[in-house]
Amino acid sequence: MRNNFTVKVNGATVHYNDEGISTVPLVFIHGFPFDKTLWLPQYHFFKTHYRVIVYDIRGFGFSTNDSDTDFSIEVLAKDLLLFLHALKIEKAIVCGLSMGGYVLMNALRLDPDKFSGIIVCDTQCNADSEEAKQKRYRTIEHIRAKGITGFAEEFVKDAFYIDSFNTKKEEIEAVTRVILNTKQQTIISALKAMAERKESCSTLESLKIPTLIICGKQDKLTPPEKAQAMHTLVKNSVIAIINNAGHLSNIDQPEEFNAHVKKFIESL
Numbered sequence: 001m002r003n004n005f006t007v008k009v010n011g012a013t014v015h016y017n018d019e020g021i022s023t024v025p026l027v028f029i030h031g032f033p034f035d036k037t038l039w040l041p042q043y044h045f046f047k048t049h050y051r052v053i054v055y056d057i058r059g060f061g062f063s064t065n066d067s068d069t070d071f072s073i074e075v076l077a078k079d080l081l082l083f084l085h086a087l088k089i090e091k092a093i094v095c096g097l098s099m100g101g102y103v104l105m106n107a108l109r110l111d112p113d114k115f116s117g118i119i120v121c122d123t124q125c126n127a128d129s130e131e132a133k134q135k136r137y138r139t140i141e142h143i144r145a146k147g148i149t150g151f152a153e154e155f156v157k158d159a160f161y162i163d164s165f166n167t168k169k170e171e172i173e174a175v176t177r178v179i180l181n182t183k184q185q186t187i188i189s190a191l192k193a194m195a196e197r198k199e200s201c202s203t204l205e206s207l208k209i210p211t212l213i214i215c216g217k218q219d220k221l222t223p224p225e226k227a228q229a230m231h232t233l234v235k236n237s238v239i240a241i242i243n244n245a246g247h248l249s250n251i252d253q254p255e256e257f258n259a260h261v262k263k264f265i266e267s268l
């Protein structure tokens with residue numbers, strides 16, 4: 001990716017790529033535990049017709065969490081809003097996948113006027129159940145004891161559609177490398193942030209912003225029922241369930257994913 005930039009916001013140094021031209025930019029927020037390269041198939045597709053921005057969440061990729069202390073999803077939401085402000089962006093179409101969706105829905109609650117359209121993919125508006133929370137804390141203990149290698153392998157197994165392990169070897173290797181290059185402390189902070197996050201369903205219920213909801217039909221981490229529940233909450237939202245796609249539906253089926261996003265943007 002060309003056009004690499006950095007900006008300091010909210011005690012973080014944010015690395016991002018910014019390319020193309022349009023009045024309203026299209027901003028992508030990656031999921032856990034990835035970085036902005038998660039969006040390569042979208043970045044290259046959309047930059048020819050739109051201004052596209054991808055950024056690394058604090059601690060992930062090249063972005064730093066300058067204080068090195070734990071962060072919450074709310075802090076990540078403020079980072080997003082301050083990042084848009086620093087780039088002098090008044091309104092954006094923002095797309096968040098999974099944890100990126102949690103960040104986006106929290107930012108919507110804080111400042112809905114910043115968004116002219118939202119795309120939430122392979123995510124959910126619920127908070128963690130007690131069981132899910134406990135599972136995250138067990139994962140943290142496991143990572144502290146054994147490091148992130150085993151965690152990365154297990155995570156990747158669940159993140160893609162089964163056929164992609166044969167057809168998208170390079171992409172899967174790249175995603176695995178991203179996880180393995182992530183600081184252990186960032187992974188632990190993000191797991192805690194997700195475990196302690198508040199629900200966003202009440203934000204969606206009162207939402208009046210055009211919304212596209214995308215989910216891989218075979219997403220094991222945030223299955224289509226979660227997408228359907230959000231679709232029921234957001235009046236006039238559009239839902240797209242992509243077949244032969246898992247949690248990383250934008251990598252499993254990039255052409256179909258991009259086509260849904262393009263149609264949505266053109267409808268605004």
Ligand code: MLT
Binds near residue numbers: 032098
């Ligand atoms: C993600 O992909 O961002 C995470 O799987 C979300 C989660 O664990 O809740």
